[in-house]
Amino acid sequence: MENNNNILIIALVVAAVIAVIIAYNVYKNIKRKNADKLSMKIAEDEKLHITLDNKADMSEVARIILEGLGGSENVREVDHDGGRLKVQINEYGAVDEKKIRSAKVGGVLRPSKTAVHIIIGSAAESLENELKKHVTPVA
Template sequence: MRDKALRYIEALGGRENIREIDGCITRLRATLVDPSKVDEAKLRAAGMIGRPVRMGNGIQIVVGTHAELIATEINKILRGG
């Protein structure tokens, strides 16, 4: 799961670009510093389903039923774990 989380971090513009991220049933929901840094090709390569939904500095990415696990791992990484 760590490798997948690292791919999503990179696709979202890196650690410094992610203000907050959480997972719901099938989506990652993130608040970003600069949404223009998101790389959709990298999101698809990481496993995104469909297209991201962008709202201001927020983005929602459908990743499947393991969204909460990915978000938990991303948050561990962002905290230095």
């Protein structure tokens, strides 16, 4: 009888060890699958830049950004806040983010259907002034 109890205890210990190994492997696989979902792949032509080059021609950068925003007729208002250029737009679908990114800006955010935020850096104010030259204010 005591021999059967020892065999039962050994079987339970082995079963517990196997259960822990299986649980660990399942956890590791789930973690690996989710990590793949979160990894971001950026194409070679979409490399992100922190700020504009100080030597950048602001009128050329403004022209590219304005083209990416859908032209001056699609822009209602331009403002800056710190390193961001905040643009109010008329038509959401007219905005071409790839075109805006081709101006080597830090990034493009679209917080709503009528707003586009362009991360510029320290040149945001001068770029705002350049864009305002080409945009007719809405009365």
